[in-house]
């Protein structure tokens with residue numbers, strides 16, 4: 001059976017060029033970047049070169065970028081690090097549709113006396129910049145609003161929010177894991193103080209991420225030890241992962257327009273076909289979204305069973321977000337955009353990538369209506 005991967009928001013395949021770039025660093029180039037000898041220097045050169053490439057990619061300076069184990073760790077360092085550095089300030093602002101790496105970190109801080117405002121979003125998932133402005137108090141230490149949502153693809157007005165934070169003297173962090181490599185990012189123009197990104201969402205390896213920390217922003221490190229990464233993240237660097245991350249960013253930069261056009265075209269085709277199914281709709285904004293993201297709802301059925309049935313015919317999709325699909329509560333993102341739990345249960349996320357084809361999309365458009373009507377016939381959720 002041919003398998004079709006349409007879950008690129010969860011993770012992506014490692015690009016062959018990325019794998020090739022990483023291989024020597026799993027083998028003969030095994031040095032520790034902190035060592036003085038030639039083995040160490042080889043690793044140090046690779047580390048410096050990768051940092052150079054990735055910092056240029058978002059218009060940051062070399063020393064403004066630290067490597068981490070991924071998006072989750074970057075979010076944790078940014079939020080907890082800022083909270084700990086905030087002295088008497090104890091208020092954080094975020095949104096209701098953030099990734100759990102942000103939301104659960106904020107919940108954790110609430111247990112230690114921090115106050116968190118979870119901003120509401122509109123029906124497309126947009127955070128209103130005015131709401132951020134209104135929520136800022138003299139106790140606010142940090143605002144964390146994602147650049148693009150992993151579930152519904154909505155792209156937030158980060159530049160405006162950054163402007164408001166800068167003017168108010170409040171730190172602004174953005175989780176850009178879903179946008180990094182897909183749409184242009186410029187930390188200076190966008191008024192960003194801290195930014196998280198992850199390699200495995202852009203055809204790089206799992207277990208490598210970065211956190212941009214603007215020069216002059218003093219947050220506290222969470223990892224203590226040898227003082228790696230400018231003292232912000234101790235621990236011997238994951239050189240193969242970092243080299244792979246830089247290669248993935250190079251590819252994404254070189255192909256950004258091409259891949260964006262390709263994925264946008266396929267996603268529109270997919271949406272047009274899928275929305276022929278009665279009682280279905282697209283979640284998020286029709287235009288202001290990540291190119292490959294298509295998030296649907298089908299009334300009267302469970303997203304879980306849709307995903308299982310698609311998997312049986314070789315199509316990899318998801319419902320809610322990968323992290324929450326194990327429990328039965330409807331997605332916090334879909335309820336935040338105003339869906340009733342009953343409707344939010346029937347969600348299906350298809351996220352396209354550079355290697356998906358028109359044939360892949362045609363296959364899903366052909367097969368999905370039958371699966372939906374079959375499930376509706378046996379559904380306990382109302383319509384027969």
Ligand SMILES: *Cc1c(COP(=O)(O)O)cnc(C)c1O
Nearest residue numbers: 070071072099101150177178198
């Ligand atoms: C995947 C994802 C993360 C987590 O990144 P990891 O590298 O898997 O830890 C965080 N935020 C968003 C928006 C994501 O999509």
